[in-house]
Structure formats: structure tokens, C-alpha cells
Amino acid sequence: MADRDRWDLRKLHILRTLREQGTVTATAEALRMTPSAVSQQLTNLARQLGVPLLRARGRRVELTDAARLVLRHAEAVFEQLERADAELTAYLRGEAGEVRVGAFSTAVPALVVPAVRGLRATHPQVSVRVRETEAQEAYELLAAGDVDLALSLAAQAPTAEDRRFLLVPLLADPLDVALPRDHPLAAAPELRLADLAAEPWIFGGSGPWSDITRGACEAAGFRPVPAHSAAGWTAILAMVEAGMGVALVPRTAAGRRDGVVMRELTADRPVRHVVAAVRKGGEDAPAVGRVLDALRAVAAPAHP
Numbered sequence: 001m002a003d004r005d006r007w008d009l010r011k012l013h014i015l016r017t018l019r020e021q022g023t024v025t026a027t028a029e030a031l032r033m034t035p036s037a038v039s040q041q042l043t044n045l046a047r048q049l050g051v052p053l054l055r056a057r058g059r060r061v062e063l064t065d066a067a068r069l070v071l072r073h074a075e076a077v078f079e080q081l082e083r084a085d086a087e088l089t090a091y092l093r094g095e096a097g098e099v100r101v102g103a104f105s106t107a108v109p110a111l112v113v114p115a116v117r118g119l120r121a122t123h124p125q126v127s128v129r130v131r132e133t134e135a136q137e138a139y140e141l142l143a144a145g146d147v148d149l150a151l152s153l154a155a156q157a158p159t160a161e162d163r164r165f166l167l168v169p170l171l172a173d174p175l176d177v178a179l180p181r182d183h184p185l186a187a188a189p190e191l192r193l194a195d196l197a198a199e200p201w202i203f204g205g206s207g208p209w210s211d212i213t214r215g216a217c218e219a220a221g222f223r224p225v226p227a228h229s230a231a232g233w234t235a236i237l238a239m240v241e242a243g244m245g246v247a248l249v250p251r252t253a254a255g256r257r258d259g260v261v262m263r264e265l266t267a268d269r270p271v272r273h274v275v276a277a278v279r280k281g282g283e284d285a286p287a288v289g290r291v292l293d294a295l296r297a298v299a300a301p302a303h304p
Contacts, residue, residue: 009081011045012074014038015053019063019071096125097287102138103130103151106233107274110252111151111170115294126290135208139165142277148288151295154273155208166283168292171274171299175216175248177263178240190266193220200227200245202236213248216270274299 014031018038021027028035046053051066063071103112108130116128131147135156141147143164151170158165177196179186185195193216201224203213209231217224227245230236233255236247241259249262250272276295282288 006048006050007077008045008048009077011041011048012070012077014041015045015063015067016071016074016078018042018054018061019067023060096123097285098127098129099149099287099291100129100131100147101149101151101291102133102141102147104135104138104153105132106250106253107151108132111274111295111298114298115291118294118297119290122294123290126287128291139277142279145279148278148282148285149291150277152275152277153208153212154275155211157275157277164280165277166280168276168278168283169273170276170295171252172271173250173252173274174264175212175270175272176251177265178237178247178249179261179263180240180243180246181259181261182243183246183261186261186263188263191263192267193217193265193270194222194268196246197222198225200225202226202228202230202239202245202247204229204231212270212272216248216268219270220268 014027014033017030018024018027021030024035024038027033028038031038033041042053049066049070051070052064053067053070054061055064101112112128112130116130119126119128131141133141135150135152138147138150138152139158142150154167154169157167177191177193185191188195197217197220201213201217203224203226204210213224228239230239233249233253236249237255237257237260239245240247241257248270276292278288278292283292
């Protein structure tokens, strides 16, 4: 293994400057040193490396072949350090770095993927590594340091008493009603949630989406009758298409099916709130801030 103590970067820089300037005096002026200090540093470097670096030629000195060999390798080191310095500067400015994001399924295509596309155009050195996960696991990963940012519904986020996390509101996602295309109300001029009080409803038997559906319907003055239970939007929309019931669907999650009409509610419009979370203090990491900005940019025009 090489003796790293022999390779003093400061002294190598002095040797490199001497090659460029040609004389000890000019080197001292360029580096704001005294000529005697330059000579002493180069003498010490020669002793550390165990090879002569300079030879006298009249009143001047010139580099030995050993010195040129040393500088040939040192140039590669200086070049790599320049790259490292540039990358570190970019990192400190939030222009570089990796951000690990844990997000629920519908947030990935609706928010995270467009944010990544935006970052590629504005900050290509900021990379995002995505992990699809449910809210509980996302916050466990965030607490453990395995992700840097978590996306969840506000209803699933930790309470304000949990001082480990900072919550950042991102999106108020409207809920639309999915109806079979031949439903009597599919083409109604206006539609209220209360108009669907007698309909069979399709939503999960438990969990946050069940709570959101029940809460929205109860706020409109009725309790929804659960006809079928499903958690995935593909299954829910397939059942709606088949005329098996109606469902509330987040606008960001809505897929297209020929036999399904998505209707915006004209009154009592329910929404689901999406939040981002970071560890307290983590928002000061520049790359994390860039990702949060990109997520906000996606969310803002979509749902003002």
C-alpha cells in the first residue's frame, strides 16, 4: 500500500506552480510566499518522496525527470479534486445530490414522476430514488433515515405532537364521482353528492380511503351504503363500469375507462389533502429543498 503521508498536496501544488512560472522568485510571487519558503517546501517534498526534484542550471533551477513523473500523476489528482470541488459546491447549492422518496401509489405518477421530469430540466444532478410504500411504512422509513421525504394523505400523517417530522402541505386533491356511463345522472347539468345518497357505494372496508368516503358522504347528509369493497382504483373503476355501484375517486388517481364517467361535484366538493414530510431539520438539506420545490410546482397549477 502506498505511503499517503509522502504525497503532500500543498507541496505538490508549489512544485506544479514552479513548473508553470519557471523560477523560484516568480513562484513565490504567484503563491504569495517568500522564495526561501518555496525552496524549503520543495526540499521537504523531495525528502518525503525520496527523489531529487530540482537541479541547478546556472542561476536557475529546473525540474528533474522524477519531478516530471511526480507531476504527471499529481495532475490526475488535481483534476479529480477539481471535479470533487465542483460537485461539492453543486451539492451545497442544492444542485446535486440524491433524495430518497417514499410515496403512496397514486402520488408516484401524479406528483413524483412529473417532479422528477422537472428536476431533470432544471437540476439534472439532483437524482430522486422512489420507493412506493404505504403511509405507515413511509414514516417508519423516514424515522429510520432510509428515506429523506415521505408523501402521504394528511389523514395518515403523524400528529403535530410528533416532533420528529416537519409536514409540508402539497395538494388539496378534489374527489370526483365515478358513475357508469348509462347512469341517469351521468349527464345531469349539476351533480351534488347528496343526489347519490341511495346509490350502492364501492370503497374499502377500512383504512383512510374508507374514512374519507364515509366522511364526505356524511358531511353531505347521508351514510353511504357499502355494496362492494376494494382498495385498488383499477378494481373500483371496473366495478363502476359494470354498473355495480358508484365511487368517489381522487382526481389525481382517476384512470380512463370507456364505461365510466367522472363527474365533478357542483357543491359540497370533498377533497383529500396530500402532505410531504421530512425529518425536522431535513428541510435545510439543499437537494431535499429542490425536490420539495419541484413537488410544489407540480401540485400548484394542477389544483389551484
